[in-house]
Amino acid sequence: MKKCFIYSIALGFIWCFVSGNISPGNFLIGTILGYLLLRPLRVLYDFEARDSLVVRLQQIPKQIKYFSKLIVEIIKASIAVAKIIIQPNIDIKPGIISVPISAKTNVGITAIANTITLTPGTLTIDVSDDRSTLYVHCIDIDDSDKVRDSIREELEEYVLEAFE
Known part of the structure; x- marks a missing residue:
């Protein structure tokens, strides 16, 4: 509950800067809206976890590395999709493949699924009931093993490092 309140305060500050009105009333509105936004997300993110500030700060370089890799992958995939369109x-050969994943937390699974979906030419369709496999639609599958390995080695590795 304490972490949820702290995150709500941080969202209050963000609200002030985004709205362009830095005032106590606007901060209070942002904090309340932040809390109302975080309440339904409690099941996705464990606010009761005992992570220290040091652990969180150590994850920042890993998350920067992840976002850098994501941008590179989006550019590469965009070029590949553009080549397909220009022909x-x-x-x-579109198709759906199953991709086994190593992520165990909701945040990790969501990050991998969203990373795949953000990459042009791929779309995460579903997660298996046991949360160990993602089903991914690909615009062009020449070799399903190559696509599966690419997702696991080039994307999942960075997601696990940054978010789990």
Whole structure:
């Protein structure tokens, strides 16, 4: 509960800066809205976890590395999709593949699924009931093992490092 309140205060500050009105009343509104936003998300993020500030600060370089890798992957995938679109005869083999994942937390699974979806040409469709497999639609699958390995080695590794 204490962490949820602290995050609400941080969202209150963000609200002030985004709205362009830095005042006590606006801060209070932002804090209340932040708390109301965080309440339903309690099941996704464990506010009762005993993570120290040092652990959180140590994750920042890993998260920067993840976001850098994500940007590179988005650019590479965008170029690949653009090549497919520009071709006079579109010869693609769309399909759905299953990708086993190592993430165990809700945040890790959500981060991997969203990372896949943000990458052009791929879309996370579902998570298995046991939360060990993602089902991913790909615009072009020449070799499903290659695509699966690419997701596991190039994306999941960075997500696990940054968020779990």
